[in-house]
Amino acid sequence: MSNIEIKALFPMPFVIVRGLLSPALVQSSIESICEATTGANFKSSLLHHTEIFDPSSQQPYCQFDEIIMPRLMDFGALLFGEALNWSIKEIWTNLMEPGGYQAIHNHSNSFISGIIYLTESHPSSRTVFHRSIGGREFIFSNDNPNAEMGAFNGNKWVAPEMKPGDMVLFPSYLLHEVPQNQGQRRITIAFNAIPERLDSWGYAVSFNSYRSGQDQ
Numbered sequence: 001m002s003n004i005e006i007k008a009l010f011p012m013p014f015v016i017v018r019g020l021l022s023p024a025l026v027q028s029s030i031e032s033i034c035e036a037t038t039g040a041n042f043k044s045s046l047l048h049h050t051e052i053f054d055p056s057s058q059q060p061y062c063q064f065d066e067i068i069m070p071r072l073m074d075f076g077a078l079l080f081g082e083a084l085n086w087s088i089k090e091i092w093t094n095l096m097e098p099g100g101y102q103a104i105h106n107h108s109n110s111f112i113s114g115i116i117y118l119t120e121s122h123p124s125s126r127t128v129f130h131r132s133i134g135g136r137e138f139i140f141s142n143d144n145p146n147a148e149m150g151a152f153n154g155n156k157w158v159a160p161e162m163k164p165g166d167m168v169l170f171p172s173y174l175l176h177e178v179p180q181n182q183g184q185r186r187i188t189i190a191f192n193a194i195p196e197r198l199d200s201w202g203y204a205v206s207f208n209s210y211r212s213g214q215d216q
């Protein structure tokens with residue numbers, strides 16, 4: 001009798017943390033964010049962002065560091081195999097009105113990115129994650145109605161329903177977008193995190209956060 005094993009080689013971690021923020025913290029965060037000054041996204045005028053903050057400097061974000069950090073450490077250990085010191089170097093809020101969308105992008109100068117959902121998302125505006133696109137090679141695919149998409153041939157993945165207070169963590173290079181929101185106002189907090197140091201057999205590199213115009 002044959003014994004078949006299928007291995008998912010070199011998979012990418014993606015973590016969903018349910019109920020990270022308490023309902024009370026979700027509510028107080030929404031209240032303070034709604035008082036904040038926002039600027040329109042340069043592609044969708046129905047998507048607004050707050051300023052990008054150092055998380056230690058600003059309410060409500062300074063409360064999140066302690067809550068997020070253990071999850072960040074665990075995710076970092078999946079990525080780099082070691083319990084490294086991590087810091088959230090920037091955090092901001094996205095307010096998406098009905099009709100708004102977020103174009104496909106990834107987050108540069110960062111290793112782990114996260115999204116905390118403060119409101120329900122209409123099914124139309126669930127975050128969509130993409131396998132890399134572009135490149136300079138010719139592409140062959142077998143995307144057609146008879147083809148069943150799965151982890152080995154799929155090119156994109158729609159995140160499952162997220163409840164207020166849920167968080168996702170993913171490698172910052174992963175492309176993602178939010179299709180046009182056909183529901184009510186959608187509010188999410190996003191952040192980027194870096195490890196203090198990576199060391200490859202003594203060839204080490206350190207990272208710290210620096211924002212132009214900001215003193216160290």
Ligand SMILES: [Fe+2]
Pocket residue numbers: 105106107176190
């Ligand atoms: Fe993003």
